[in-house]
Amino acid sequence: MRGQFPLKMAVGATAIMLLAAGCGGGADETEAADAVISIGIGEPQHLIPSNATESNGAEVLAALFSPLVDFDADNKPYLVAAESVESTDNKVWTIKLKDGYTFHNGEKVGADNYINAWNHAAYGPNGNGGSYFLERVEGYKDLQSKDPDGEGPQKAPDPAAKTLTGLKKVDELTFTVTLSEPFSGWRSVMGYTTFYPLPAAAWQSEGVLKEDFEQAPIGNGPFKMKGKWEHDAKIEVEAYDAFPGDKPKVGGVNYRIFQEQTAQYAELMGGGLDVVTQIPIENLASAPTDLGDRFKTSPNSVFQFVGFPTFQQDFAKVEVRKAISMAINREEITTSIFRGSQTPATSFVSPAVAGFRENSCGEACTYDPAKAKTAYEAAGGPKQIKITYNADGGHKAWVDATCNQLKANLGVDCVGTGEPKFADLLTKVEAKEPVGLIRLGWIMDYPLMENYLGPLYGTGGSSNYYGYSNPEFDALVKQGSAAPTQEEAIKLWQQAEDILARDMPVIPLRLGQNVFGHSERVKNVEVDKFQKVEILKIEATS
Amino acid sequence: MFRYFVRRLLQGVLTFFGATFIVYALMFANQSDPLQALAGERPLPENVRQALTERYHLDDPFILQYGHYMKGLLTGDFGISLTNRPIVEMMEQAWPVTIRLALFSIIIAVLVAVTAGIVSGIRRGGVFDTTTLVITLLLLSMPIVVLAPLAQLIFGMRLQWVPATAGADSGMFALVLPAFVLSSLVIATQLRVTRASVAENLRSDYVRTARAKGLANRRVIGVHVLRNSLIPVVTLIGVDLGNLMAGAIVTEGVFNIPGVGFMLVRGIRTEDGPLVVGFVSILVIVFLVVNLVVDLLYAVLDPRIRYA
Numbered sequence: 001m002r003g004q005f006p007l008k009m010a011v012g013a014t015a016i017m018l019l020a021a022g023c024g025g026g027a028d029e030t031e032a033a034d035a036v037i038s039i040g041i042g043e044p045q046h047l048i049p050s051n052a053t054e055s056n057g058a059e060v061l062a063a064l065f066s067p068l069v070d071f072d073a074d075n076k077p078y079l080v081a082a083e084s085v086e087s088t089d090n091k092v093w094t095i096k097l098k099d100g101y102t103f104h105n106g107e108k109v110g111a112d113n114y115i116n117a118w119n120h121a122a123y124g125p126n127g128n129g130g131s132y133f134l135e136r137v138e139g140y141k142d143l144q145s146k147d148p149d150g151e152g153p154q155k156a157p158d159p160a161a162k163t164l165t166g167l168k169k170v171d172e173l174t175f176t177v178t179l180s181e182p183f184s185g186w187r188s189v190m191g192y193t194t195f196y197p198l199p200a201a202a203w204q205s206e207g208v209l210k211e212d213f214e215q216a217p218i219g220n221g222p223f224k225m226k227g228k229w230e231h232d233a234k235i236e237v238e239a240y241d242a243f244p245g246d247k248p249k250v251g252g253v254n255y256r257i258f259q260e261q262t263a264q265y266a267e268l269m270g271g272g273l274d275v276v277t278q279i280p281i282e283n284l285a286s287a288p289t290d291l292g293d294r295f296k297t298s299p300n301s302v303f304q305f306v307g308f309p310t311f312q313q314d315f316a317k318v319e320v321r322k323a324i325s326m327a328i329n330r331e332e333i334t335t336s337i338f339r340g341s342q343t344p345a346t347s348f349v350s351p352a353v354a355g356f357r358e359n360s361c362g363e364a365c366t367y368d369p370a371k372a373k374t375a376y377e378a379a380g381g382p383k384q385i386k387i388t389y390n391a392d393g394g395h396k397a398w399v400d401a402t403c404n405q406l407k408a409n410l411g412v413d414c415v416g417t418g419e420p421k422f423a424d425l426l427t428k429v430e431a432k433e434p435v436g437l438i439r440l441g442w443i444m445d446y447p448l449m450e451n452y453l454g455p456l457y458g459t460g461g462s463s464n465y466y467g468y469s470n471p472e473f474d475a476l477v478k479q480g481s482a483a484p485t486q487e488e489a490i491k492l493w494q495q496a497e498d499i500l501a502r503d504m505p506v507i508p509l510r511l512g513q514n515v516f517g518h519s520e521r522v523k524n525v526e527v528d529k530f531q532k533v534e535i536l537k538i539e540a541t542s
Numbered sequence: 543m544f545r546y547f548v549r550r551l552l553q554g555v556l557t558f559f560g561a562t563f564i565v566y567a568l569m570f571a572n573q574s575d576p577l578q579a580l581a582g583e584r585p586l587p588e589n590v591r592q593a594l595t596e597r598y599h600l601d602d603p604f605i606l607q608y609g610h611y612m613k614g615l616l617t618g619d620f621g622i623s624l625t626n627r628p629i630v631e632m633m634e635q636a637w638p639v640t641i642r643l644a645l646f647s648i649i650i651a652v653l654v655a656v657t658a659g660i661v662s663g664i665r666r667g668g669v670f671d672t673t674t675l676v677i678t679l680l681l682l683s684m685p686i687v688v689l690a691p692l693a694q695l696i697f698g699m700r701l702q703w704v705p706a707t708a709g710a711d712s713g714m715f716a717l718v719l720p721a722f723v724l725s726s727l728v729i730a731t732q733l734r735v736t737r738a739s740v741a742e743n744l745r746s747d748y749v750r751t752a753r754a755k756g757l758a759n760r761r762v763i764g765v766h767v768l769r770n771s772l773i774p775v776v777t778l779i780g781v782d783l784g785n786l787m788a789g790a791i792v793t794e795g796v797f798n799i800p801g802v803g804f805m806l807v808r809g810i811r812t813e814d815g816p817l818v819v820g821f822v823s824i825l826v827i828v829f830l831v832v833n834l835v836v837d838l839l840y841a842v843l844d845p846r847i848r849y850a
Binding site: 045046053124126129131132144230231232234256257258259260262264266269270271272390392393420421422423424426427440441455462463 | 581583587594597691702
């Protein structure tokens, strides 16, 4: 009898395990056209078009909404929800909408839907992340207000106006946008998420959005919400039958929310997920073998670079900056550390925009250690170089590798300094501490050269943390924006880029690539330059 | 007994306020710029910064912010997370998920550890005993940050026996792997304690007496040995709850389970003070209650223990 009791307990335990294992699982078979596919995303911050400035929210909204314009393979805008977008002077733009578009609740899409949504987006106190896209529209300044004493306790007064003077309704399907200054690229700007329309059902009262609208947004796009946004779990959408545009080839999409990219990849490999738009760097080594021809890459708009702090005397000389740039072997870093998931950058804008030129940076971005060393010593570059990066972004490996190259090629001492977060890095830069080179990156908002030149290198640009300023450059960017045609604009912007090659305010390092993978259940998977799955192209295999 | 209970409760209240204050102060000290953390590396437009600063009282001094927070907390309002969701709502979602996972792991751990521990204790030095000792040694030396992805790689991705990740509304099946991984944190210690305790009790006088009286072996072990052997194990299970919560931070991330650990990681990453403090205050309550229950269980299991 000895030992019988424990044996029974063990048997009991096994039985419970088996019972637990019994419930759950099971996949259902459906026709290809009605098939529901799953795409992995991170938790969106917002699902209100004007507030969704990160890629997860934009990914979902792209299924729920139809933009006025979208972009073709050459990054030129083409019309989607708009019948025509015209302007004679690049200042007053007339937008005519296609007839037949409806919101998912049956409301007809009209000019008012755009005007109201855009006014809400631009109104400062609403705190919309995409607000600045409307900066160019006449009357934008009157919708903002400043805190009188910088920070509390006094509150900012209400802005002078609640609506943009630059938006005018012409008839039910036509409205005009008046810009404060002519801008030839306005058509492209309107392709961004911020410019989607909102239905009357979205409003609590005039200019006030319903509290829970973003839990189940009502759009004008090919898909409608199925249920509500289940935070940290999933967002389900299904095909909207009354959609007049190009019909999607799948019946629905289940956007499954993951916190970690590695978990997304594990789920793809485990067979529970169809599309992963970004394969984490940890899995890059095994992914090509794991996925075979379902492992894919496509260019995106990410541009990685390091900036020279203008407040540090060490890097004041252009020769010093160029020598440092020449001493970096970009090719080696992209292959050995990024395993080809990024490509070397030799220009100041990304190939995701029309007007991009290969190697516009010229000699300064060509690896030449011997020449670099001579030039560096001749110019009297600093003996010690520091590269500051944010430690939470996985930058340590390549910063250290870059430092090693500088050590070997320039004979200087180089250290990579990790700040815990990007915000900490910015605080130090703003305090003008000697941070050395600053690691930075940029993703475009709309495919125009201007979207790189303005914010990154323009005087007072939103991401010009290193304080580069050149009036000649600013003037050329401005002239390009005001140019009558896109072609002329690009010419002027390219001239501006040539100034950058001369001044070297930053070192271009790498261009981003979408590295994505999918399951055997889907085909025609493409990821665009905004890192979004092309939702109208994707198909289920039958 | 009642006086003891009341005294413990009062201590609990003090602990609760102390813990929340310390955590809030630490979060505040660590805060560089939560709005920028929220925006990632994008430049934050002035109008957004202004609107959010006002909404979350970010420009108030520490003590005022804490006051705002505690005022809400005492009226059952946990405030709004920087992600603009009511924290109560996030808790309602996260706690059941974690509790389910933790209970599942405790059940697995107890079943495995107690069963194997008893067998090992009875058959000391045998093949089974030696094998379990080696296995527990392995488990003890393997940190969960290694074990979790490894188990996921083998059973979820390569063999595909179980789903690789679980998600929010997953069935019990999807939780099998994370629960096993989580339980491995505590199985080894529980098993060894059970084994030692059974081995010791088998040598005790009352067991010899029971045997001498001619009681059946199953009754000797099942009633006499087991009951006394379980006292240290029960204490351990109470303490292990802490281990499980700490392990959940890793496990929930790896298996994509939106529970408490998952939320805490996010809160810390985005410098979301109210979110972290809210979850931690509930954690503190859970610890206090569990420890109280464990202490009270002592008396039930062993009548010799009395509280005055």
